[in-house]
Amino acid sequence: MTYLKAVEAGCDIIDTAMSPLALGTSQPATEVMVETFKGTPYDTGLSQDKLAEITDYFAPIREEALKTGLLNPKVLGVNIKTLRYQVPGGMLSNLVSQLKEAGKEDKYQEVLEEIPRVRKDFGEPPLVTPSSQIVGTQAVMNVISGERYKLVPKESKKIMLGEFGQTVKPFNAEVQKKIIGDETPITCRPADLIPPQLPQFEKECAQWKQQDEDVLSYALFPKVAEEFFKYREAQQTKVDATVADTESKAYPV
Numbered sequence: 001m002t003y004l005k006a007v008e009a010g011c012d013i014i015d016t017a018m019s020p021l022a023l024g025t026s027q028p029a030t031e032v033m034v035e036t037f038k039g040t041p042y043d044t045g046l047s048q049d050k051l052a053e054i055t056d057y058f059a060p061i062r063e064e065a066l067k068t069g070l071l072n073p074k075v076l077g078v079n080i081k082t083l084r085y086q087v088p089g090g091m092l093s094n095l096v097s098q099l100k101e102a103g104k105e106d107k108y109q110e111v112l113e114e115i116p117r118v119r120k121d122f123g124e125p126p127l128v129t130p131s132s133q134i135v136g137t138q139a140v141m142n143v144i145s146g147e148r149y150k151l152v153p154k155e156s157k158k159i160m161l162g163e164f165g166q167t168v169k170p171f172n173a174e175v176q177k178k179i180i181g182d183e184t185p186i187t188c189r190p191a192d193l194i195p196p197q198l199p200q201f202e203k204e205c206a207q208w209k210q211q212d213e214d215v216l217s218y219a220l221f222p223k224v225a226e227e228f229f230k231y232r233e234a235q236q237t238k239v240d241a242t243v244a245d246t247e248s249k250a251y252p253v
Helices: 002-008 030-037 048-068 089-101 105-121 131-145 154-160 173-180 198-204 212-220 222-237
Strands: none
Touching: 002 030, 030 048, 089 105, 089 131, 105 131, 131 154, 154 173, 198 212, 212 222
16 A cells, blocks of 8 residues: 555655565565556556566575575565564664574564664664664664663664764663763764775775765765776776786786
């Protein structure tokens, strides 16, 4: 229904999954959505016969994944309580994985019930990356340890120190005190405490810069960006710096 209304509202691309690997924490089934839009202005034109062939291919893969434990039954099907716990699919899959590694899969329901409580303590941050993983991990630790906030990862502490910015609602003062102790939380915009770095990034990638976006790429992913810059230059100049003898200033011919 959500996808249908989204398309009717103007959405032109939706994510789906073939039925053997659909639903649960995955996406709605491709075949179902194709049939839903059949005969409407949004008809995909996809053949159900062709889709059936793809389904037949993935069906045994699903069974094997279930048998080996790669696909956990807990993330399959529909759980209406998601509306209550407000746990995104990706976050739910991660929780199941964490509990499995700890040998505490039986605590799954307790963790789901703990998530809204942790989120409330943390000022109700949006359950999207990275806050969703932080809230989820803290909920797992609270349940597994048997005592709330006995174990606290550094990311939870950063939230309570205000390093992720202001939350929608105030933190639970008692929980905040337990987590950060006597440390003083940030009350300003966290980025204001970071000294200007753009000039330094500009300087470091000056030899590669061809456009402003290059500086941003370098700032976010310096090593990856530098490799890309070298590749781009090699494509443009037809000279591959990776095979050049820079010390002798020689290049193989």
